[in-house]
Amino acid sequence: MGIPTGLRRIGPALFELAPGFRPGMRVPVRVFASDALLAALDDQVFVQAANVATLPGIVEASLCMPDAHWGYGFPIGGVAAFDVETGVISPGGIGFDINCGMRLVRTDLAWAEVRPRLTDLVDGLAEAVPAGTGRGGSLALSKRELRAVLREGAAWTVREGYGTPDDLRFTEAGGCFPGADPDCVSERALERGVGQLGTLGSGNHYLEIQVLRPEGVFDPSLSRVFGLDRPEQVVVMFHCGSRGFGHQVATDYLQRFLRVMPTKFGLEVPDRELACAPISSTEGREYHAAMCCAANMSFANRQLILHRVREVFSRVFGRDAAALGIRTVYDVAHNTAKFERHLVGGKERTLLVHRKGATRAFPPGHPELPEAYRETGQPVVIGGSMETGSYLLAGAASGAVSFFSTAHGSGRTMSRHQARKRVRGRDLLARMEARGVHVRAASLAGLAEEAGFAYKDVDAVALATEEAGLSHRVAHLLPVGNVKG
Numbered sequence: 001m002g003i004p005t006g007l008r009r010i011g012p013a014l015f016e017l018a019p020g021f022r023p024g025m026r027v028p029v030r031v032f033a034s035d036a037l038l039a040a041l042d043d044q045v046f047v048q049a050a051n052v053a054t055l056p057g058i059v060e061a062s063l064c065m066p067d068a069h070w071g072y073g074f075p076i077g078g079v080a081a082f083d084v085e086t087g088v089i090s091p092g093g094i095g096f097d098i099n100c101g102m103r104l105v106r107t108d109l110a111w112a113e114v115r116p117r118l119t120d121l122v123d124g125l126a127e128a129v130p131a132g133t134g135r136g137g138s139l140a141l142s143k144r145e146l147r148a149v150l151r152e153g154a155a156w157t158v159r160e161g162y163g164t165p166d167d168l169r170f171t172e173a174g175g176c177f178p179g180a181d182p183d184c185v186s187e188r189a190l191e192r193g194v195g196q197l198g199t200l201g202s203g204n205h206y207l208e209i210q211v212l213r214p215e216g217v218f219d220p221s222l223s224r225v226f227g228l229d230r231p232e233q234v235v236v237m238f239h240c241g242s243r244g245f246g247h248q249v250a251t252d253y254l255q256r257f258l259r260v261m262p263t264k265f266g267l268e269v270p271d272r273e274l275a276c277a278p279i280s281s282t283e284g285r286e287y288h289a290a291m292c293c294a295a296n297m298s299f300a301n302r303q304l305i306l307h308r309v310r311e312v313f314s315r316v317f318g319r320d321a322a323a324l325g326i327r328t329v330y331d332v333a334h335n336t337a338k339f340e341r342h343l344v345g346g347k348e349r350t351l352l353v354h355r356k357g358a359t360r361a362f363p364p365g366h367p368e369l370p371e372a373y374r375e376t377g378q379p380v381v382i383g384g385s386m387e388t389g390s391y392l393l394a395g396a397a398s399g400a401v402s403f404f405s406t407a408h409g410s411g412r413t414m415s416r417h418q419a420r421k422r423v424r425g426r427d428l429l430a431r432m433e434a435r436g437v438h439v440r441a442a443s444l445a446g447l448a449e450e451a452g453f454a455y456k457d458v459d460a461v462a463l464a465t466e467e468a469g470l471s472h473r474v475a476h477l478l479p480v481g482n483v484k485g
Contacts, residue, residue: 003038004046007031013066013468014401017046024054024270031064032402032468037460040413044070045077051270052080057087057279059344059351063402065358066464067382067411067456072096073273076357076412079405081342082279084350088267089284090276091257091291093354095335096250098291099298100205100241101172102332102359102381102408104392105306107313108325111211111232111480117316121209122438122481124312129207129305130199131485132442137198139304143190146297147182149197153296154303154331157197162307164327169370171331172360175299177338180292186252189290193245193297198304200240202446202485204409206386207238207305209481216476222394223475225376226329235477236309236326237390239383240301240485241335246294253287279352288337288352295336302331329392330379332359334408342403353403361395361406361471380471383409384458386439386450387432389478391462398469406470410458416449423451432482441484450484 010016014032019025029049031038045068052074053062059081068077073092080093114121130137141149149156154175157163168175182190200207212233217223228235242249257275260283261267267276277283306328310321317324337354344351362369362378369378377395384390388410395404425444428451432439441447465471 002043013464017050019053022050022054025050027053027058027061029053029064030061031068032464032470033066034460034464034467037066037456037464040456041068042070045075048073048075049078051274052078052093054270055080055082055088055090055274055276056267057083059083063405065405065407066461066468067357067407067409069411069413071356073271074354074356077407078356079354079358079402081351081353081403084279084339084352087279087352088276089279089288089337089352090274090354091250091254091287092273092275093356094250094291094337095356096247097241098246098249098294098335099333100239100335101298101302102237102239102383103302103306104329104379104381105236105309105326106227106329107234107236108230109234110230111234114209114234118209118438118481120316121312122440122483124316125207125309126440126483128308128312129483131201131205131483133202137196139197141194141197143194146190146194149300150182150185150293150296151180152176154299157300157303163303167303167306167328170328171299172333175303175331177292177295179289180296181289182293184286184290185249185293189245189248189252192248193243196243196245197301198308199243199301200238200483200485201243202442204450205240205485207483208236208386208479210235210237210390210477210479212475212477216478218473218475222376225372226379226392226474227327228392228475237381237383237477238302238305240305242294242298242301245297249290249294253290256283291337295333299331330381332379332381334359340403343400351403353405355405357408358405359408361399361404363395363397363399363404377472380406382407382458382462385410385455386437386479386482386484388458389476391458391473392475392477393462393465393471393473396469396472399471402470406465407461410455410461412454413456414454419451419454420445420448422453423448437479438481439484447484
């Protein structure tokens with residue numbers, strides 16, 4: 001299909017596809033992208049985004065971020081906001097890995113101090129933070145304890161001694177989505193979740209040691225506020241979510257929605273992967289409550305991983321974590337649906353904003369931001385491939401055009417199967433080691449799936465978000481050590 005006929009440029013790095021593209025569209029599709037990113041976009045992104053535009057109660061537009069690619073129901077990198085009275089909630093607009101997110105952690109260490117101990121650090125992290133399909137964590141919970149985690153999120157982890165109050169202050173929503181109700185979660189989901197706290201999982205999840213080079217700083221003043229204020233500073237970034245627990249929550253409610261959509265609600269969708277229920281219905285409310293449970297499990301998961309990171313760095317350097325300056329810069333969620341207040345047509349309305357493979361990016365002055373970031377805007381983390389590095393950005397006032405959403409990563413350009421056909425994991429491992437990046441991978445096949453060529457150019461994605469006004473580049477972070485699921 002290529003670029004659809006009728007797609008027109010309506011702003012810097014912004015294109016629109018009118019509702020006539022597919023029958024039943026209630027709003028246009030808007031794509032945030034550079035010309036090069038747009039040309040490389042797979043056809044199904046337009047089809048899926050247009051399908052989203054047919055859903056009841058959708059407001060303004062069906063949106064695609066610069067890293068958009070084909071997904072389940074919604075495109076990954078898809079954003080859609082729904083009226084709370086007439087709109088729907090859709091698991092396909094959130095994803096199976098609920099609150100798959102990023103945490104960026106700064107240290108006072110310089111690359112010269114870390115380099116001689118890099119192997120010890122990466123190997124220690126690989127031992128402390130289990131990675132790979134089906135791997136359980138060191139903290140086995142009872143179902144009663146897991147239910148407390150689902151209600152309280154990262155606060156439970158901190159209360160148990162695995163973190164500090166500042167970690168919560170610098171986590172989106174304080175590390176806990178309100179409205180979580182474990183009674184809305186199946187026994188099967190609980191069974192899958194009890195042993196998974198403190199684990200990375202597989203796929204594109206990773207735990208990475210990175211370096212801030214002087215040439216990688218785009219905004220020195222914001223970089224200093226965020227704590228990236230030292231030459232050749234070492235940081236830690238990790239990407240993971242709610243593991244099998246979140247997957248089971250999504251599976252349970254997709255099946256439930258498919259059963260009741262036509263009979264109870266008279267809903268028809270162009271793709272069964274867009275199974276949904278009215279936000280105000282019992283089914284919709286219960287899914288949202290279960291989704292919040294999975295989001296909270298994910299916040300707690302990343303908090304426990306940070307605790308393990310602190311333990312490993314403290315052991316390797318013989319100093320406690322506070323002396324090493326290890327603290328959270330920010331933890332930001334992907335794959336969520338959140339009730340938020342936004343201006344629509346000059347009036348403030350409460351909307352349910354679905355972000356699938358997209359990051360919240362609140363602007364300076366937003367009341368939900370911690371005081372330390374009230375003047376800068378929200379820190380945003382865009383994870384790149386393990387070969388190309390990642391970005392720290394900040395939310396901008398001009399991001400209102402996307403309900404203050406932005407890209408979450410570089411976005412895949414090929415399937416995992418295609419990537420494995422192009423490179424052997426062992427060869428990729430040797431190539432990265434030759435470049436000075438020490439890698440510990442749970443699976444060589446899984447490593448091959450995550451080769452840099454399987455992803456879009458993260459530099460181009462970060463630049464496009466800035467050109468579109470969605471977020472402002474602050475710093476580029478380069479990988480030196482990686483634990484891969």
